[in-house]
Amino acid sequence: MDFPRTLLLTAWRQDARYAGAEAIRRILGQLPRDRIRWSSLEQMKTEGELDLPACATFELRRPHWRLAKSTFGYLWTHELQTKRLADRIADWASDFDPELIWVLPELAAIPTATHLAGITGIPLHATLYDVLESAREICIPALYYSRYMRNVKCLFGMLSSLDTVSPELLGHVRATYGFADDRPAMAMPPSVPESWIHSRSSARREISGKSRRIGFCGAFRTTPAQWISFLDTLSELPYDFEIVAFASSDSVHGVGLPGNVTLALQPYEPSEHDVIRRFIRMDVDACYLGLWKD
Numbered sequence: 001m002d003f004p005r006t007l008l009l010t011a012w013r014q015d016a017r018y019a020g021a022e023a024i025r026r027i028l029g030q031l032p033r034d035r036i037r038w039s040s041l042e043q044m045k046t047e048g049e050l051d052l053p054a055c056a057t058f059e060l061r062r063p064h065w066r067l068a069k070s071t072f073g074y075l076w077t078h079e080l081q082t083k084r085l086a087d088r089i090a091d092w093a094s095d096f097d098p099e100l101i102w103v104l105p106e107l108a109a110i111p112t113a114t115h116l117a118g119i120t121g122i123p124l125h126a127t128l129y130d131v132l133e134s135a136r137e138i139c140i141p142a143l144y145y146s147r148y149m150r151n152v153k154c155l156f157g158m159l160s161s162l163d164t165v166s167p168e169l170l171g172h173v174r175a176t177y178g179f180a181d182d183r184p185a186m187a188m189p190p191s192v193p194e195s196w197i198h199s200r201s202s203a204r205r206e207i208s209g210k211s212r213r214i215g216f217c218g219a220f221r222t223t224p225a226q227w228i229s230f231l232d233t234l235s236e237l238p239y240d241f242e243i244v245a246f247a248s249s250d251s252v253h254g255v256g257l258p259g260n261v262t263l264a265l266q267p268y269e270p271s272e273h274d275v276i277r278r279f280i281r282m283d284v285d286a287c288y289l290g291l292w293k294d
Helices: 021-028 069-081 084-093 109-120 132-138 142-157 168-174 225-233 272-280
Strands: 007-009 035-042 055-058 100-103 124-128 161-163 185-187 211-217 240-246 261-263
Touching: 007 084, 007 240, 035 084, 069 084, 069 109, 069 142, 084 109, 100 109, 100 185, 100 225, 100 272, 109 124, 109 142, 124 142, 161 168, 168 185, 225 261
Parallel strands: 007 035, 007 100, 035 055, 100 124, 124 161, 161 185, 211 240, 240 261
Antiparallel strands: none
């Protein structure tokens, strides 16, 4: 059986970093390019430099910068435009005659995918690598959150199938987002072998002295208040901390650091293996995982 003609939709651009785009590009590298079209809601910055299937951008119109992070700004950017965007994407893909819509459900891609599935009547599949509630702590205004979660549940109620990065996340989706138990779903196996993590050099230094190094990779999943609380805890300990962070600078909370804490932002690495090897070479003592909490 041929791979279904697939219309992929992402909120972020096809050449993005730090948002799952590397993983999706690697997956696409194993699939027949002529059976895929990739639509995004953000303009590419390196067009022509990557080996990608046919791509198109359906860029969101942004409000005035003073309104961008307000409830109205999110309603305008991530909801009110999405029906029009879905119509345009459906027109672009009509000659391709897609058999499946594949969405990475984030922000405006969530209602856009819902409209797109409604317009075309095509089965809808999602790949989920994060708890969607985390958006309330990262970017979404409190007054918009209930509408955002309504959109999430509407999308997951329409899904024909789903894949996630862990069985625990799949269980959370079943229990929370209205994804029916009888619909096909799978948890992807880990992409990082344990041997990568346990391959430290025998010459590694003992954890001693006053210096401690903390590794971090990804996007902060905490509110500024929780990040400040974590830093305050570090400030009370009798050590000097260096936080080695593979993260975009605009994802770091803009708060002052205690005198015994420094933040060392690292250059971009294209793979998990590269990040892990860097952590090992830098003698990272522990890793930080930012998680929101009620």
